[in-house]
Amino acid sequence: xxxxxxxxxxxxxxxSSFKRKKQTVLNDISLSLNKGDSIALIGESGCGKSTxxxxxxxxxQPDSGEIMWKQTAIQNLSPRKRKALRxxxxxxxxxxxxxxxxxxxxxxxxxxxxxxxxxxxxxxxxKQVTECMEQVGLSESFYQRLPKxxxxxxxxxxxxxxxxxxxxxxxxxxxxxxxxxxxxxxxILNLLNDLKKQYHLSYLFISHDLSTVxxxxxxxxxxxxxxxxxxxxxxxxxxxxxxxxxSKELFAAVxxxxxxxRKERHISFPKGWDEPSTQGCVFQNRCTxxxxxxxxxxxxxxxxxxxxxxxxxxxxxxxxxx
Numbered sequence: 001x002x003x004x005x006x007x008x009x010x011x012x013x014x015x016s017s018f019k020r021k022k023q024t025v026l027n028d029i030s031l032s033l034n035k036g037d038s039i040a041l042i043g044e045s046g047c048g049k050s051t052x053x054x055x056x057x058x059x060x061q062p063d064s065g066e067i068m069w070k071q072t073a074i075q076n077l078s079p080r081k082r083k084a085l086r087x088x089x090x091x092x093x094x095x096x097x098x099x100x101x102x103x104x105x106x107x108x109x110x111x112x113x114x115x116x117x118x119x120x121x122x123x124x125x126x127k128q129v130t131e132c133m134e135q136v137g138l139s140e141s142f143y144q145r146l147p148k149x150x151x152x153x154x155x156x157x158x159x160x161x162x163x164x165x166x167x168x169x170x171x172x173x174x175x176x177x178x179x180x181x182x183x184x185x186x187x188i189l190n191l192l193n194d195l196k197k198q199y200h201l202s203y204l205f206i207s208h209d210l211s212t213v214x215x216x217x218x219x220x221x222x223x224x225x226x227x228x229x230x231x232x233x234x235x236x237x238x239x240x241x242x243x244x245x246x247s248k249e250l251f252a253a254v255x256x257x258x259x260x261x262r263k264e265r266h267i268s269f270p271k272g273w274d275e276p277s278t279q280g281c282v283f284q285n286r287c288t289x290x291x292x293x294x295x296x297x298x299x300x301x302x303x304x305x306x307x308x309x310x311x312x313x314x315x316x317x318x319x320x321x322x
Contacts, residue, residue: 001071002202003033003056003170008065010051010226025051026062027226027282033170038196038203040217040235042210042250048226049206053172056204057091058082087117090168094175096155099162100147107133107143110162117166129165135198136161136191153184157191164195173216174206189215210254214238222247225282233307243304243315245287281313289314 010026025048033039041049054060056067058074067074069085077085093099100109110132111125120128130140136157147155156176163171173192177185189212195201196216205217213220214235222230222244230244239251281287281294293313301309 001032002035002037002069004031004068005056006030006066006068008052008055008062008067010048010055010060010062025226026055029065029226029228031221031228031231033202033204035169035202036200037219038205038217040213040220041204041206041223042208042213042220043223044208044250046225047223049223050174052223053091053174053204053206056170057089057172058086059091087113087166088169089172090163090166090170091172091174092159092163092176094178096152096159096179097147099159100155102147105144105146106138106150106158109147110158110165113162113166119166129161132161132165133158135195136164137187152180153187156180156184156188160188160191160195164199164201167199168201170202170204172204172206175208176205177212178207178209185212192216210238210251222250227282227311228301229283229311231301231309241308243308243310244283244312245289245314246283249286281311283312 008026008029009024011022011024014021014023029048029052031039041052043049051060055062069088074082074085100106107126107129110129111122114120114125114128115122119125126143130143133140133142138154138157138161142150142154142158147158150158160176176192177188180188192203193216196203203216205213207213217235220230220232220235220238221228222242224246230242230247232238232241234241242248242251279298280296281290281299284290284294287294291314297313299311299313301311304310304315
């Protein structure tokens with residue numbers, strides 16, 4: 001087991017006009033990741049997937065819960081050992097422009113982690129960075145260029161180079177292709193797959209774009225308002241396999257090219273769908289299949305089929321009745 005997180009909870013303080021209140025971003029999240037796994041973390045903006053990624057990368061601290069890295073609790077490590085651990089877990093961000101200093105060359109920015117960890121001299125760092133840039137499709141001539149002199153696809157390649165320069169074991173990819181057009185998106189996804197094979201990497205692939213998940217990931221987790229609503233041990237035939245009403249809506253929202261199919265697809269929300277639920281299922285206000293039990297009891301993840309877990313009363317009851 002490479003990574004295991006148990007019952008992670010995270011809240012933020014939200015200032016309203018009259019009072020300060022807490023908003024739960026992650027509610028009792030648990031998951032595990034084996035060496036070589038690529039897990040897709042899927043959900044709409046605001047569901048907590050990026051917050052979870054930052055907690056795993058060590059950029060945020062959870063309010064409660066436990067993070068285990070190779071059977072060792074990260075919270076129990078000394079600051080020195082925790083810093084050494086961060087070398088094994090890296091994060092690649094969506095916005096490649098904000099990743100780099102605007103007045104610093106691309107090569108210098110990529111070399112920073114090597115020098116911060118004192119892994120080599122400046123001359124050795126330049127050689128390693130040049131080799132790493134070539135692996136992601138950037139020639140040595142890009143070393144002295146500023147971020148503004150690179151295209152979006154080239155900046156994202158440099159962003160990936162910075163993520164792999166320390167040879168991590170786990171990379172948290174936070175919407176790494178969402179800002180790119182289709183042709184560049186395919187190139188970056190192919191690059192991530194090649195790097196995974198070359199370095200035996202594991203990925204936590206955060207995305208709201210369901211069409212990209214199957215190209216990189218072998219497992220999927222679907223989140224809604226800080227709660228895991230569905231877990232699948234395979235991404236094959238994902239659209240036909242998902243059972244949770246929210247998962248179905250996510251796939252129904254994917255744009256289709258055929259105008260005939262477009263007319264057939266329609267998503268309707270009940271009145272008050274955008275109000276958060278204080279009791280029962282977190283999705284009940286938005287669900288068109290809700291029952292009385294959904295208003296009273298929050299569903300727990302249960303195994304519907306081998307490797308397929310779902311937190312929903314209705315599909316689970318239908319499955320048990322078969």
